Amino acid sequence: MKGRLRHLILGGAATLALSLAVAYLSAAPGWQSLPADMALLRVSFTHSGDRSASCRERTPEELAELPPNMRIAKVCDRRRPPIYVEIEIDGATVLAEELPARGIAGSGPSRIYQRFPLPAGRHDIAVRLRDRPATQGFDYVGETQVTLVPAQSFVIDFRPESGGFVFK
Amino acid sequence: MMGLRSVLRRGFDRVERGLDRLFGPDWNPLANLGPLGWFLFWIVAGTGIYLFIFFDTGVVDAYASVQWLTEDHWFHAGLARSLHRYASDLMVLAMLVHLLRELVFDRYRGRRWFSWITGVPVLWFVYLSGITGYWLVWDELAQYVALTTTELLDALPVFAEPIARNFLTPESLSSRFFTLMVFLHIAIPLLLLLAMWIHIQRISQARTKPARGLAVLTLVALVAASLLMPATSQAPADLATVPARVGIDWFLLSLYPVIELLPAGVIWTGVLVFSVLLIGLPWLPRRKEAPAAVVALDHCNGCARCVADCPYSAINLVPRSDGAPFPHEVEVNADRCVACGICMGACPSSTPFRRSGDLVTGIDLPAYSLAELRTQVIAAAGGLSGPGRVLTLACGHGAGGLPEAGRIVLPCVAMAPPALLDFIISRGLADGICIAGCAERECWNRLGGEWMRERVARRRDPFLRERVPRERLLVVWAGPSETGRLRRETAAFAEQLAAQPSYDKARPLSQDELAKGEATAVQRELAE
Numbered sequence: 001m002k003g004r005l006r007h008l009i010l011g012g013a014a015t016l017a018l019s020l021a022v023a024y025l026s027a028a029p030g031w032q033s034l035p036a037d038m039a040l041l042r043v044s045f046t047h048s049g050d051r052s053a054s055c056r057e058r059t060p061e062e063l064a065e066l067p068p069n070m071r072i073a074k075v076c077d078r079r080r081p082p083i084y085v086e087i088e089i090d091g092a093t094v095l096a097e098e099l100p101a102r103g104i105a106g107s108g109p110s111r112i113y114q115r116f117p118l119p120a121g122r123h124d125i126a127v128r129l130r131d132r133p134a135t136q137g138f139d140y141v142g143e144t145q146v147t148l149v150p151a152q153s154f155v156i157d158f159r160p161e162s163g164g165f166v167f168k
Numbered sequence: 169m170m171g172l173r174s175v176l177r178r179g180f181d182r183v184e185r186g187l188d189r190l191f192g193p194d195w196n197p198l199a200n201l202g203p204l205g206w207f208l209f210w211i212v213a214g215t216g217i218y219l220f221i222f223f224d225t226g227v228v229d230a231y232a233s234v235q236w237l238t239e240d241h242w243f244h245a246g247l248a249r250s251l252h253r254y255a256s257d258l259m260v261l262a263m264l265v266h267l268l269r270e271l272v273f274d275r276y277r278g279r280r281w282f283s284w285i286t287g288v289p290v291l292w293f294v295y296l297s298g299i300t301g302y303w304l305v306w307d308e309l310a311q312y313v314a315l316t317t318t319e320l321l322d323a324l325p326v327f328a329e330p331i332a333r334n335f336l337t338p339e340s341l342s343s344r345f346f347t348l349m350v351f352l353h354i355a356i357p358l359l360l361l362l363a364m365w366i367h368i369q370r371i372s373q374a375r376t377k378p379a380r381g382l383a384v385l386t387l388v389a390l391v392a393a394s395l396l397m398p399a400t401s402q403a404p405a406d407l408a409t410v411p412a413r414v415g416i417d418w419f420l421l422s423l424y425p426v427i428e429l430l431p432a433g434v435i436w437t438g439v440l441v442f443s444v445l446l447i448g449l450p451w452l453p454r455r456k457e458a459p460a461a462v463v464a465l466d467h468c469n470g471c472a473r474c475v476a477d478c479p480y481s482a483i484n485l486v487p488r489s490d491g492a493p494f495p496h497e498v499e500v501n502a503d504r505c506v507a508c509g510i511c512m513g514a515c516p517s518s519t520p521f522r523r524s525g526d527l528v529t530g531i532d533l534p535a536y537s538l539a540e541l542r543t544q545v546i547a548a549a550g551g552l553s554g555p556g557r558v559l560t561l562a563c564g565h566g567a568g569g570l571p572e573a574g575r576i577v578l579p580c581v582a583m584a585p586p587a588l589l590d591f592i593i594s595r596g597l598a599d600g601i602c603i604a605g606c607a608e609r610e611c612w613n614r615l616g617g618e619w620m621r622e623r624v625a626r627r628r629d630p631f632l633r634e635r636v637p638r639e640r641l642l643v644v645w646a647g648p649s650e651t652g653r654l655r656r657e658t659a660a661f662a663e664q665l666a667a668q669p670s671y672d673k674a675r676p677l678s679q680d681e682l683a684k685g686e687a688t689a690v691q692r693e694l695a696e
Contacts, residue, residue, distance in 0.1 A: 007195055011192070011195055014187075019393035022258050023254050025419065027415040028415055030414060030415045033413065033428060036412060111329060113319070115319075150412070152408070153408055
């Protein structure tokens with residue numbers, strides 16, 4: 001076996017072996033992203049803090065200094081206050097956090113996206129939100145009891161137009 | 169660092185010697201990594217265009233269309249899918265080994281910085297192309313990639329609403345998202361192609377096609393692997409569940425398990441630090457390079473041989489500026505010149521026979537001039553004795569890279585003009601010349617080996633004169649780990665020369681010229 005024939009056979013065999021190794025590694029070995037007996041709870045929503053507390057009425061003197069087309073009586077701070085969120089799972093608080101308003105000027109909504117891997121089985125979940133800094137207690141509360149199966153994705157969303165927290 | 173690099177370099181050399189035996193030097197895949205990358209890109213692009221004909225953009229349609237082409241039409245579309253995936257993976261492998269090899273061979277610093285830093289975007293565009301491609305299948309792996317990617321992106325303070333919310337529940341995902349992903353999967357590879365084109369702009373005669381035999385072997389092997397182990401989808405994505413165990417593509421998605429294990433801030437910092445470090449490597453530390461080649465217009469007629477031979481596009485032909493009766497002169501771009509000396513070897517004025525005045529050539533290296541080379545040759549020849557005297561002109565990056573008696577070490581063997589070989593034989597300085605270049609599979613200075621072969625074979629200008637007997641030249645291509653082979657072949661050549669009658673047409677140098685050479689040898693010994 002000489003010259004190119006040798007290279008075709010040996011080089012071809014080496015290239016095929018490499019290609020098969022590449023094909024194998026393109027899908028294996030597998031990666032266990034979540035333990036087999038676990039489910040995943042995700043809490044995700046955006047919500048703006050209520051800035052009405054920062055609003056005030058302009059005085060007649062202030063209004064008089066403004067051009068007629070800009071004489072709006074009520075003036076509010078552009079920045080939004082943070083919202084406060086608490087999550088409790090099976091009686092234990094897993095999250096108690098003040099979420100600041102987003103954006104360079106702090107005028108955007110607060111947002112949250114959190115993952116909580118949970119063992120499959122029954123869980124009591126409570127989630128509470130305060131969007132007005134002046135309020136004592138919470139403006140929205142949601143509670144549910146859920147039985148999770150392995151690899152289930154359970155989501156807590158928030159839609160004030162639907163009455164508050166949505167569990168699905 | 170230098171010690172580690174030397175060890176790795178020898179390691180590469182040994183592996184490549186093994187591959188030389190399997191493939192032959194010209195088909196050696198490690199010496200063709202850049203061209204292989206281009207070849208694999210075109211396979212991926214061609215199969216991608218073909219797959220696009222059958223692909224549907226839709227939450228349900230995407231998976232169904234991929235299943236249809238994989239199972240019902242496995243013999244053409246399924247084959248194209250497997251080729252698309254495996255060629256992409258092989259491209260990642262070729263790219264990473266190419267990066268490591270250039271780093272180990274120290275071909276990323278100094279005036280070669282441009283090719284290095286323009287390779288960094290190529291790296292990221294390849295990964296981004298692969299990630300967006302896996303997304304389109306919309307199986308469990310796609311879901312895993314989508315979730316992990318969007319959760320990582322959400323860590324950046326640029327999105328008003330978390331984009332991972334698109335994948336919270338089956339109802340939250342729209343088909344328009346797949347249209348966006350298809351757009352990205354076409355746009356990013358186009359940017360990749362642009363980056364690859366920029367990457368090769370500062371080299372001349374860039375190799376974008378591998379040797380035909382290697383291309384055929386690669387394509388046939390990929391087709392065979394595609395038929396033996398066809399690429400398949402995993403279970404369809406279901407946003408009501410979490411993909412707990414997924415088959416990962418360890419070439420394109422190997423960072424994903426790391427992304428899961430570390431906080432997003434650490435990942436983004438790591439990506440940023442790695443990219444900055446990679447871009448900054450040519451200056452950590454900066455290589456002190458020899459001064460760039462200089463042109464002596466009095467000896468240059470603008471023949472453009474140096475322009476044609478320069479591997480780094482560092483020499484340009486420009487209109488004549490000194491009033492001499494030639495239309496052009498050459499101009500060296502000092503920012504690109506690596507001082508390999510190939511231009512000096514290509515210049516017809518580089519003749520060491522000249523006796524009157526200083527030895528000046530049309531294009532010369534300030535730190536290693538033709539005059540210095542001539543003096544070194546005479547000095548080294550003075551140390552040779554007995555029958556079968558062999559003078560070695562060695563490449564500094566090959567087996568003869570270390571200086572020893574009777575050996576001249578050059579930045580590249582193509583720095584030696586053919587007239588120098590003629591000079592050594594016809595002036596009786598040696599009975600034979602060993603041209604010891606670097607490994608045959610790939611010249612350290614890209615094109616020097618090829619030019620030297622062509623010049624010695626009298627196929628490329630400047631030609632070796634017919635009066636130089638070919639049997640008095642030994643050409644050895646040997647990498648740094650082949651010092652033993654170089655020594656053996658040189659010794660055998662010396663024995664062969666000793667058995668021949670001496671060269672009877674030699675016209676020895678004058679005593680003055682010899683004395684000058686000997687004085688230089690003494691000076692060098694004292695300095696050492």
